[in-house]
Amino acid sequence: MGAEDLGGGTGSASSLRQEREARGWTMAEVAQRLHINEAQVRALEAGRYEALPGAAFARGFLKNYALLLGLDPAPLLASYDASSGGVAVRPTERVLPDSEGPMLDYSWRTIGVSLLALLILVLLAWWIWEGRGPAEPASSMAPAASVAGKAVAVVPAQAPAPAVIRSAPAAAASPAAVVAGTGSSPLLPAAADLVFQFSGNCWVQVKDATGKVLLAELGRAGAQAQVSGGVPPYQVLVGNVKGVVITYHGAAVAFPAHSQQGVARLRIGVAPVASAASAAPVAPVRSGRPLQAAVPLATPASGATSSVSSTASGSSEVSHAP
Amino acid sequence: MIFNRFLGLFSNDLAVDLGTANTLIYVRGKGIVLSEPSVVAIRTGRHGANRRIQAVGEEAKRMLGRTPANITAIRPLKDGVIADFQITEAMLKYFIKRVHHQRFLRPSPRIIVCVPYGATQVERRAIRESAQSAGAREVHLIEEPMAAAIGAGLPVAEPTGSMVVDIGGGTTEVGVIALGGVVYSQSVRVGGDKMDEAIINYIRRNYGMLIGEGTSEEIKKTVGCAYPGNELLSMEVRGRNLAEGIPRTFTITSNEILEALQEPLGAIVGAIKLALEQTPPELAGDIAERGMVLTGGGALLRDLDKLIMEETGLPVIVAEDPLTCVAKGGGRALEELERLGEVFADD
Numbered sequence: 001m002g003a004e005d006l007g008g009g010t011g012s013a014s015s016l017r018q019e020r021e022a023r024g025w026t027m028a029e030v031a032q033r034l035h036i037n038e039a040q041v042r043a044l045e046a047g048r049y050e051a052l053p054g055a056a057f058a059r060g061f062l063k064n065y066a067l068l069l070g071l072d073p074a075p076l077l078a079s080y081d082a083s084s085g086g087v088a089v090r091p092t093e094r095v096l097p098d099s100e101g102p103m104l105d106y107s108w109r110t111i112g113v114s115l116l117a118l119l120i121l122v123l124l125a126w127w128i129w130e131g132r133g134p135a136e137p138a139s140s141m142a143p144a145a146s147v148a149g150k151a152v153a154v155v156p157a158q159a160p161a162p163a164v165i166r167s168a169p170a171a172a173a174s175p176a177a178v179v180a181g182t183g184s185s186p187l188l189p190a191a192a193d194l195v196f197q198f199s200g201n202c203w204v205q206v207k208d209a210t211g212k213v214l215l216a217e218l219g220r221a222g223a224q225a226q227v228s229g230g231v232p233p234y235q236v237l238v239g240n241v242k243g244v245v246i247t248y249h250g251a252a253v254a255f256p257a258h259s260q261q262g263v264a265r266l267r268i269g270v271a272p273v274a275s276a277a278s279a280a281p282v283a284p285v286r287s288g289r290p291l292q293a294a295v296p297l298a299t300p301a302s303g304a305t306s307s308v309s310s311t312a313s314g315s316s317e318v319s320h321a322p
Numbered sequence: 323m324i325f326n327r328f329l330g331l332f333s334n335d336l337a338v339d340l341g342t343a344n345t346l347i348y349v350r351g352k353g354i355v356l357s358e359p360s361v362v363a364i365r366t367g368r369h370g371a372n373r374r375i376q377a378v379g380e381e382a383k384r385m386l387g388r389t390p391a392n393i394t395a396i397r398p399l400k401d402g403v404i405a406d407f408q409i410t411e412a413m414l415k416y417f418i419k420r421v422h423h424q425r426f427l428r429p430s431p432r433i434i435v436c437v438p439y440g441a442t443q444v445e446r447r448a449i450r451e452s453a454q455s456a457g458a459r460e461v462h463l464i465e466e467p468m469a470a471a472i473g474a475g476l477p478v479a480e481p482t483g484s485m486v487v488d489i490g491g492g493t494t495e496v497g498v499i500a501l502g503g504v505v506y507s508q509s510v511r512v513g514g515d516k517m518d519e520a521i522i523n524y525i526r527r528n529y530g531m532l533i534g535e536g537t538s539e540e541i542k543k544t545v546g547c548a549y550p551g552n553e554l555l556s557m558e559v560r561g562r563n564l565a566e567g568i569p570r571t572f573t574i575t576s577n578e579i580l581e582a583l584q585e586p587l588g589a590i591v592g593a594i595k596l597a598l599e600q601t602p603p604e605l606a607g608d609i610a611e612r613g614m615v616l617t618g619g620g621a622l623l624r625d626l627d628k629l630i631m632e633e634t635g636l637p638v639i640v641a642e643d644p645l646t647c648v649a650k651g652g653g654r655a656l657e658e659l660e661r662l663g664e665v666f667a668d669d
Contacts, residue, residue, distance in 0.1 A: 034631075034637060035613070035631050035635055035636055035637045035638075036613070036637045037611075053477075053482075053611065053612045054475075054476070054477050054612075055475060056474055056475040056476055056477075056615060056639070056641070056642075057612050057613065057615075057637075057639060059639075059642065060613070060615065060637075060639025060640070060641075061637065061639070063639075063640075064627075064637070064639065089474070089475040089641075089642045090475055091472050091473050091474075091475055091650045091651055091653070091654040092471070092472045092475055092476060092477065092478050092479070092651075092654065094477075094478075094479040095472055095478060095479060095502060095654065095655065095658070095662055095665055096479055096502035096661075096662060096664060096665060097479045097480075097481075097501050097502050098479075
């Protein structure tokens, strides 16, 4: 139907316009019949196929338009194919949209760095945890030891021992550590480390650094209790702060300012120097009686320094030299 | 497993459009190599033993409705899904063997099978297992609207909506596709078969004549139309007169077929309208600008595009070579089987 004589070259696209005008239709009418918009009809007639949405639709519109006008669509489609590089409609090339990458990119480098950081953290934590025991005393020990050395050399008459001896005769219940009461060698006044002078009823408990309970008793008013021979520092628990006065190597121990309902926890004394610790202090406790030779050996070291650190509820630490 | 992989070296990967009416096979690197009706003729020996395949495909289709007692011509798929598992398997096996030319080793291809979007899990599994039993070493399923859209050359990967209506033998699939995935799909079990049925019923009701499925399909292809056109077509039909019991010839026109097809066509248009109602507005805007594309054998029904165009007021395009769109789309997915994992459907 006239397609043959009109077809060929660019005439194919323009044949649509000629046929439409021959029929006296406007573009708007054609657009309405094809249910496409006028711009698309104009593009079809002008052969501007790039204005149409893709090959599948462009060919479809072209075919529908040709059929509407009663033209043979074949030459029109051939001219379309020629203008678009000689290919008809092909299956879609790109089936999936290209993705940029995973949403959260955990690359091996990131993972490696994270693992390394974690390892370092763990090692650090372990080192601090492990180092806590020795590290803390070590920090307070270093000056203590040097002071001790000086003290022994320069000031020989610091002598905490007499002070203790003076208060020694009081009876005490603790069999292991209380020197005066047990009296297996009553003639030898043991150098008591801690002396409790009770002015009211008061529960006291003393543990040494090894965790051994040296004293646990209820002191009555006017009574006195002594503790010696343990491994300092001592953990002291006092039930009634107002009812007791504690002296450590002759120096009175101050209670922490805020003690809850009269209860106070104290940490008294410092650990002995390594050599002294191995030689001296454990022996009297273990044997059940104070060893005279051992105690004086320990006392100058700790006595000279006599640093008393008191801990309120184990948190804050106050240390002062007498 | 290793043996299968070894056999795979001697097999061509396939995309199979296992349709209710026709089965198409696309071979990787070669294109569509087989297009046959999905019909199998089975010959049964004495006392029901020794069942053998008499014919498959076109030859079997000619036997439909013309078989003696010992031969049954069966269409193993109904409404887009497997109705007879064993026969589907036998048919697939036959087709797979036909597209493999070497005879020494059992073919063990990787297969992509197209399934209707509305297929249930059981139906998908049946298709998968039937392909596996037919010798596939790997089976991937792809949904028909997706395959049809790819095959029709629609820009499925773009962030614009593309609407495709695939009218097959058993089902009509309406799909809205964007960014490589199905945004909305509607599947109705109305297709070419229902149209044939409608024609048979119409002729029996109005003419008192009984015709077979084959004749009905012939009528649909020759004078069937979906929209009143300018020209009136007519066709001579032979059938058995119900009142007289004698074969008679009568003439039927396209207008009568149009009337006969009202019900299935109404169902298809209804599905399209429902899909349009459910489409997100941005995509609906895209569809209004570009229109929808018809694929599948049903798209060849005269003036069906015009009917849908008038009913929806949107541009409607019949795809190039609509019968092969799904197979071509499956084949396109097959070409990039390794890369396109996301396109395939789950069980």
